[in-house]
Amino acid sequence: MKEMPRGLRRRRFFMGVLAVTVILGANTPPAWSYVSDYMRDKLINSNGYKSRFGHWDVIELPPDMRVNAIHAALLPSGRILLIAGSGNDTRQFAAGTFRTLVHDPSTGRTKLVPTPTDLFCAGHAFLPDGKLLVAGGTLRYEVLEPQVTKAAGLMVVKNGAPGGAPRVFPKGTEFVSPAGRKYVATAEFTVQPATKVKIRGGAKVTASTTSTWVESTEEGPGGVTAVRGNYKITGLAGLDRENIYGLNEKMTLDRQDFQGRRESYEFNPVTERYERVGDMAEQRWHPTLTGLSDGRIIAVSGLDGAGRVVPGISEVYDPRTKKWVVRKDLEQYFPTYPAIFQTAKPGVLFYSGSNSGYGPADQGRDPGFWDLRTNKLTLVPGLRDADMLETSGSAWVGPVQDQKMIVVGGGGVGDSPKSTARIDVVDLDEATPRFMPGPSLPQAARYPILVTLPDDTTLITNGSKGYRGRGASDNHNARIYHPDTNTLSYAADPTVGRDYHAAGLLLPDGRVITVGSNPLFTDKLDSQTAPFEQRLEVFTPAYLYQGGARPAINDGPLKLTWGATGAFTTSDPSQLVRARLLRPGASTHVTDVEQRSVAVEMTPTATGVTLTIPKEPTIVPPGPYLLFVTDKRGVPSVARWVQIG
Incomplete structure (x- = not known):
């Protein structure tokens, strides 16, 4: 029998591996252990593979342009905003080194922009004009109990004098107890004047109240006290000395948690600068900012100035006044x-x-509807592994008009070994909504990244089985969720592992960029401290490897309002099957409440399509959107930016 030529044998082996991959691709990754690195690289870079599963490319920025990407947002300019602040690095925090990077994925150009304060672990949401509201951040890093050397606690500062301007007290302001103990403020604080209201027979004066964190001027237990009393502020004289004073809470050597900031900024995508706006009433670290249908933003949760979860206090930002109002x-x-x-x-x-985790295990963890008209929270049952919602991911799936959402992965509260591969879906339009089982991830995953794609599917990638990647447990896999069939299909494996402090964003060209990751260790024995992951990675979905020209939007209006129609010229309108408006993402801690896909009514014309925007601002909150059109092959166009509202 004549021997087969070596080149033909290799080609047939490669085609055999490819065939097996294609057959198994919907459920299991290729068996890399059975092929050489050479064959693996050849396989994943082949057109046949990429047209089925897509492809990942790693991007390494210049060393002086690398940041610890804690927050990521797609700006209306098409550039990526990466906010590090101090980047979860106590040395950078102590040095006052705060960083923000703007990266252009289309050209690769990057630049650092001035960062006014430590925006590490702030909240963010897009405003109707396309600016990104960024609020909160880090006032103080946690100090574990063995490292606490000075007693500290919260000092409530009161001002009983009405009238006059707010008083700003610097960091280091000294408070003296009746017993002579001395404590100093660890940050600047502002004291408002008292309020005075006329009543029958006179006036009622109500002292203003603020709070600041203070620590003892001496080390050791000498500063510990549970006795409450009025504290004098050093340097005040006359009536100020009587009217402005401190009232202490317990001063202890206990562990001190992270503390939040109250400053707010609008990031301007045109000037690429932060613009200071009104402060929040509450200090917040790890807050969520959610855009409302009228363009205002509601802020909830976060750790306050004493490292405690904000006790249910909500406040709303009005972009017209640039101020917050406590609700x-x-x-x-x-x-x-x-x-x-x-x-x-x-x-x-x-x-x-x-x-993201901070808070007791038995409070505020159950999903449900929050009616802002009545303040009633109506719980939605049926979620499996309900004790593993911490570090899970959530996203709308399919057009937001369908009102379907998935909850993906997650783990137990705190540094728990528990994690889940659960995907559950809920239809909020049902008469009595209830979570229903979906497919399972290939591995249990905390911190899964979810990104909505223009073809009505969702990319689910990365995460780790263990808390912050413990035991070298990063998941190097990706799947595509199909809401129409409630199924997963295989996607190419990412190269970079990502867990805590990771994020993913849809790009205007239909690709996806992933950033960040903050594992604790690099090895299975958890013995070597891990650096922050500063590489970027871009996923090109399979729909961009289908061959032939992509559909194109050539012209059309840049602004539309609710219920309006707009004429857009496109390539070959007879081949187009759908149009979608996708809100740009703004993600941190795998939480992105911004992204949503909106189905747009589309009518073909001789030169393009006419699109009709939905009438409801609840479906299309005001702001910038990526407009995609998709053809019969499932290939989307490059997006065109459209301002709604």
Whole structure:
């Protein structure tokens, strides 16, 4: 029998591997252990493979342009905003080194922009004009109990004098107890004047109240006290000395948690600069900012100035006044970074249960509808592994008009070994909504990245089985979720592992970029400290490897309002089957309440299509959107930016 030529044998082996991959691709990854690195690289870079599963490309920025990407947002300019702040690095925090990077994925150009304060673990949401509101951040890093050397606690500062301007007290302001103990403020704080209201027979004066964190001027137990009393502020004289004073809480040597900031900024995508706006009433670290249908933003949760979860206090930002207003009628307790979304119903939000973790295990963890008109939270049952919602991911799936959402992965509260591969789906339009089982991930995953694609599918990638990647447990896999069939299909495996502090965004060209990751260790024995992952990775979905020309949007209006129609010229309109408006993502801690896909009514014309925007601002909250058209092959166009509202 004549021997087969070596080249032909290799080709047939390669085609055999490819065939097996194609057959198994919907359910299991290729068996890399059976092929050489050479054959693996050849396989994943082949057109046949990429047209079925897509492809990943790693991007390494210049060393002086690398940041710890804690937050990521797609700006209306098409550039990526990566916010590090201090980047979960105590040395950078102590040095006051705060960083923000703007990266252009189309050209590869990057630049650092001035960062006014430590925006590490802030909240963010897009405003109607396309600016990104960024609020909160880190006032102080945690100090574990063995490292606490000075007693510390919260000092409530009161001002009983009405009238006059707010008083700003610097970091280091000294408070002296009746017994002579001395404590200093660890940050600047502002004291408002008292309020004075006329009543029959005179006037009623109510002292203003603020709080600041203080620590003892001496080390050791000498500063510990549980006795409450009025503290004098050093340097005040006359009536100020009597009217402005401190009232202490317990001063202890206990562990000190992260503390939040109250500053807010609008990031301008044109000037690429932060613009200071009104401060929040509450200090917040790990807050969620959710855009409402009228363009305002609601802020919830976060750790306050004492490292405690904000006790249910909500406040709303108005972009017209650039100020926050506390909503005392909207008190709801949530763990930090709760995933809260604007539903199709005016005044009704949905909390999926996903969160970043801080808060007790038995409070604020159940998903449900939050009616802002009544402040009632109506729970939605049926979610499997309900004790593993911490570090899970949530996203709308399919057009938001369908009101379907998935909850993916997650783990137990805190540094728990528990994690889940669960995907559950809920239809919020049902008479009595209930979570229903979906497919399972190939591995249990905390911190899964979910990105909505223009073809009505969702990319689910990365994450780790263990808490912050313990035991070298990063998941190097990806799947595509299909909401029409409630199934998963295989996608190419990412090269870079990503867990805590990771994010993913859809790009205007239909690709996906993933950033960040903050594992604790690099090895299975958890013995070697891991650096922050600063590489970027871009996923090109299979729909961009189908061959032939992509559909194109050549011209059309840049602004449209609700219910309006717009004429867009396109390539070969007879081949187009759908149009979608996708809101740009703004993600941190795998929480992205911004992204949503909106189905747009499309009518073909001789030169393109006429699109009709939905009438409901609850479906299309005001702001910038990526407009995609998709052809019969499932190939999307490059997006065109359109401003809605």
